[in-house]
Amino acid sequence: MITSFLLKSFDRTVIVAVGIILGLGLLIPALNLLTAPDHPLHVPTYLVSLFGKYLTYALLALALDLVWGFCGILSLGHAAFFALGGYAMGMYLMRQIGARGSYGNPLLPDFMVFLNWKELPWFWYGFDMFWFAALMVVLVPGLLAFVFGWFAFRSRVNGVYLSIITQAMTFALLLAFFRNDMGFGGNNGLTDFKDILGFNIQADGTRAALFAASAVALAAALVMTSGMVRSKYGKILVGVRDAESRTRFLGYRVEHFKLFAFTVSAMMAGVAGALYVPQVGIINPGEFEPGNSIEVVIWTAVGGRGTLIGPIIGAILVNGGKSIFTAAFPEFWLFALGGLFVLVTLFLPRGIVGTAQAWRAKRKEYRKAADDEAVKGMAAAEPLAAE
Amino acid sequence: MNDKKPTSLLYLDGVSVSFDGFKALNSLSFVIEPGELRAIIGPNGAGKTTMMDIITGKTRPDSGDVFFKGDIDLTRRDEAEIAQLGIGRKFQKPTVFESHTVWDNLELALNRRRGVFAALFYRMTAEDEARIEEILSTVRLSNRRNDLAASLSHGQKQWLEIGMLLAQEPELLLVDEPVAGMTDAETAETALLLKEIARTRSVVVVEHDMGFIRELGVKVTCLAEGSVLAEGSIDFVSADQKVIENYLGR
Numbered sequence: 001m002i003t004s005f006l007l008k009s010f011d012r013t014v015i016v017a018v019g020i021i022l023g024l025g026l027l028i029p030a031l032n033l034l035t036a037p038d039h040p041l042h043v044p045t046y047l048v049s050l051f052g053k054y055l056t057y058a059l060l061a062l063a064l065d066l067v068w069g070f071c072g073i074l075s076l077g078h079a080a081f082f083a084l085g086g087y088a089m090g091m092y093l094m095r096q097i098g099a100r101g102s103y104g105n106p107l108l109p110d111f112m113v114f115l116n117w118k119e120l121p122w123f124w125y126g127f128d129m130f131w132f133a134a135l136m137v138v139l140v141p142g143l144l145a146f147v148f149g150w151f152a153f154r155s156r157v158n159g160v161y162l163s164i165i166t167q168a169m170t171f172a173l174l175l176a177f178f179r180n181d182m183g184f185g186g187n188n189g190l191t192d193f194k195d196i197l198g199f200n201i202q203a204d205g206t207r208a209a210l211f212a213a214s215a216v217a218l219a220a221a222l223v224m225t226s227g228m229v230r231s232k233y234g235k236i237l238v239g240v241r242d243a244e245s246r247t248r249f250l251g252y253r254v255e256h257f258k259l260f261a262f263t264v265s266a267m268m269a270g271v272a273g274a275l276y277v278p279q280v281g282i283i284n285p286g287e288f289e290p291g292n293s294i295e296v297v298i299w300t301a302v303g304g305r306g307t308l309i310g311p312i313i314g315a316i317l318v319n320g321g322k323s324i325f326t327a328a329f330p331e332f333w334l335f336a337l338g339g340l341f342v343l344v345t346l347f348l349p350r351g352i353v354g355t356a357q358a359w360r361a362k363r364k365e366y367r368k369a370a371d372d373e374a375v376k377g378m379a380a381a382e383p384l385a386a387e
Numbered sequence: 388m389n390d391k392k393p394t395s396l397l398y399l400d401g402v403s404v405s406f407d408g409f410k411a412l413n414s415l416s417f418v419i420e421p422g423e424l425r426a427i428i429g430p431n432g433a434g435k436t437t438m439m440d441i442i443t444g445k446t447r448p449d450s451g452d453v454f455f456k457g458d459i460d461l462t463r464r465d466e467a468e469i470a471q472l473g474i475g476r477k478f479q480k481p482t483v484f485e486s487h488t489v490w491d492n493l494e495l496a497l498n499r500r501r502g503v504f505a506a507l508f509y510r511m512t513a514e515d516e517a518r519i520e521e522i523l524s525t526v527r528l529s530n531r532r533n534d535l536a537a538s539l540s541h542g543q544k545q546w547l548e549i550g551m552l553l554a555q556e557p558e559l560l561l562v563d564e565p566v567a568g569m570t571d572a573e574t575a576e577t578a579l580l581l582k583e584i585a586r587t588r589s590v591v592v593v594e595h596d597m598g599f600i601r602e603l604g605v606k607v608t609c610l611a612e613g614s615v616l617a618e619g620s621i622d623f624v625s626a627d628q629k630v631i632e633n634y635l636g637r
Contacts, residue, residue: 005508233506235491239484246482249443250555251470251501260503 005227014226017309018219021055025215029208045204048211049279050323054316055214056276059221061299061311063268066225068297069305070234071261072241074159076293077166078269080173081141083287085270087177088140090190090283091124092133093201097194110192111185121183130197137274138267145266146259153255153262158244167290174288189284196278207279214275218312221268226308228264237261298341304351313353395457396421396559396589402441402451403613411437413613414451419559424585426600427593428624429610430634435593436479438610439561443476444469456558471501475557479564481544485537489528489547492536493519496551518554526550526580542573549580560590566599578602597625609634 028043028051035042060082067073099106103113107120126132148169152162180186199206228234239247240254248254277283286292296315303314318340326333348355397419404412412434419425429435440446441453444466453461461469470476484492497515499505523529526546531539536547545565552560565581566574578599581590594600600607600621607624609616611634617627624630 228507231507232494232509233503235484235487235495236506238486239495242484242486243482245466245478246484247495248466249470249476250496250551251467253467253501256503257506 005231010223010226011230013309014222017312018222021215021219021222021312024051025212025219029212032208033204045207048204048207052207052211052214052279053276054319055211055218056272056279057296057299057319058312058315059214059218059272059275060269060296061303061315062218062221062225062308063265063272064296065300065305065308065311066228066265066268067258067261068300069307069311070229070241071237071258073258073262074163074297075166075262075265076163076290076297077168077170078265078296079292080166080170080288081145081266081269082273082276082292083173083177083283083285084141084144085137085273086277086283086287087184087190087273088127088133088136088270089274089277090193091127091136091184092130093193093196093278094190095124095128096196097192100194101192109185109190111180111188112183115180123183134274137270141266141270141273142263145263149259149262153258156255167293170288170293171290174285174290177285177288185284187285189282189286190277191282191284193278193281201278201281210275210279214279217271217275221271222308222312225268228261229308233257233260295337298337298344300351302340302344302348302351304354304357307351307353307357310351310353314351317352394421395419396423396455397442397591398452398454398457399438399442400452402438402448402453404437404441404446404448410613412441412448415610415614416451417608417615417618419589419591421558422585422587422589424582424590424603424605425592426603426605426607426621427591427610428595428597428600428607428634429616432612433610433634434613435610436563437613439476439563439593442469442561443474467501470555470557473556473558475552475555475560477545477548477552477560477562477565479567481541481548483536483539483544483547483551486535488533488535489523489539490519490532492547492551493522493554496554498554498556522550522553525553525583527576542569542577545569545577546580549577549584553584558588560584560588562590562592564594565592566594566596574599575602597621 028048031041031043032045032048037044060078063081064075064078067075094109097109101110101113103110105113108117112120127136152165157165176182177184177189178187184190193201195201196206199209229237236247236252236257239252240257244254247257273283273287295318299315299318300311301314302318303312304310318337322333322337325336344351350358395418399418400416402412402415403410415434415438427435427438437446441448442461444461444464448462455461455469455472455474459472464472484495487495494511494515497518499509499515520529523532526549528539528543528547528550531543536544539547549562549565562581566577569577574596581592581603584590592600592603604621606619607621608618609624609627609630611629616633617624617630
């Protein structure tokens with residue numbers, strides 16, 4: 001059952017994309033670790049972490065694409081699931097600091113000592129164990145998405161109304177996480193991490209391993225989503241997107257189909273956030289900023305929603321552009337981003353990959369038509385030859 | 388009154404519903420027997436579409452009973468549940484999955500388990516393939532199987548939607564204006580198709596086209612202002628004074 005599911009998920013594009021992602025996952029760490037710093041092909045560690053960050057963004061965009069591109073749910077709150085996954089990982093990293101914090105308290109993270117707290121809040125229990133934190137990375141966003149989706153989809157909240165409440169959700173979390181007494185470090189968030197699974201988080205080897213882990217996670221998510229959208233489930237999802245009432249009158253419980261996609265997508269976003277935090281070294285409430293979720297929508301739209309590799313390409317391109325642009329003309333970046341979104345919506349409504357696919361399909365059709373024409377021409381020519 | 392329930396397939400009694408004070412249905416009652424093909428006519432606003440909304444669970448009636456197969460109360464169930472019970476509905480505007488192929492449209496409609504996980508791990512069987520082939524030939528779309536539904540003509544989309552309803556294997560089929568916008572040849576073929584379908588299940592057709600209804604040659608119910616005006620053969624109904632005043636005369 002599982003194997004047939006996985007077999008279905010591979011087509012040429014996905015195999016090539018998975019190959020490239022895993023190849024990069026090996027190549028970039030190798031170029032970082034195995035070449036001398038003055039070697040022309042050497043990749044400095046800061047770039048490894050930067051590229052690793054792009055990969056986690058790509059995973060987030062892929063997660064959004066599953067619900068937006070294939071099911072028509074425009075979530076403007078996906079960064080919230082990303083940030084929750086990030087916080088779960090951040091809590092693990094905080095507890096790894098142990099007595100090495102500025103206050104030297106073996107149990108309490110610095111900000112709790114500073115706030116004069118005497119004991120660890122109950123929701124910080126268990127985060128000293130990696131497996132527990134890893135579980136929370138998927139469970140917390142998944143549970144929030146499940147509960148949120150349960151009410152929203154059951155009451156048939158659709159379209160722009162749903163987008164607005166997802167935006168409200170991330171804003172509410174932003175406000176909550178800003179508060180010191182929530183117990184997540186307030187404004188400053190969680191930072192000053194020391195090590196992960198016993199390895200120094202600043203070390204080149206750890207950075208390289210985190211990059212490789214991000215690549216593996218992205219490749220695995222691509223295979224999984226590909227399997228999902230190619231199955232009958234995925235076809236129904238597209239059916240919900242294009243003609244929701246038809247799906248309902250065929251006897252499908254549309255809300256269950258949406259809920260499943262939404263929950264899986266939130267879990268993927270959580271994993272992306274968990275890989276993001278150790279690579280950038282900090283998680284703070286700013287990650288819940290409504291603007292962040294909207295940026296994810298732009299990456300996905302630029303790359304091509306409803307295609308699987310589109311959002312991956314979009315996330316990497318836009319963020320690469322952002323890194324270069326904000327270094328060169330920092331004050332113009334937001335104008336560039338806004339302009340990009342307007343231009344893509346107007347001239348490339350299917351995004352880069354969607355447009356390329358449509359163009360290829362057209363060319364194929366044209367060629368087929370030309371072949372048919374040629375066959376007809378030959379058939380017409382034959383009687384003449386017989387004469 | 389209750390003695391009719393056990394034998395009839397669909398039983399509506401005293402169904403009323405109003406929207407913002409406008410009475411869309413006013414104590415509507417009628418009965419469909421198993422295997423019956425029934426045409427429903429009536430002027431705009433007579434409540435034909437509202438009646439379908441109520442039977443398929445899209446709208447809840449303010450009062451009245453709706454029973455399916457004797458004792459299944461339809462007023463307590465939602466669209467998906469009613470569809471699974473065996474009531475299929477064709478919309479006025481052809482509604483198919485435009486970005487799927489004709490084949491995939493039928494595959495999704497096929498009467499198989501409707502759960503998320505059943506769909507996730509579904510595999511096409513030889514039996515399902517044969518069934519889809521059969522439906523393709525019934526709705527005359529065998530040679531378009533690999534084309535996107537979006538590329539079909541209006542009439543072909545109507546047939547594809549009827550095909551999807553067949554794949555659902557319903558006991559009762561509600562068909563809203565199947566020949567609107569069709570050519571005469573397509574209309575005639577659709578009449579044949581519906582008659583063929585009605586041999587194995589009950590069909591309710593809502594239609595404006597009197598020629599088409601004559602072609603079907605079945606019992607006709609005329610609705611006006613949310614209740615039944617007249618019921619009987621086409622000649623009987625079209626001779627009825629009230630029907631002429633309310634509908635035909637205009």
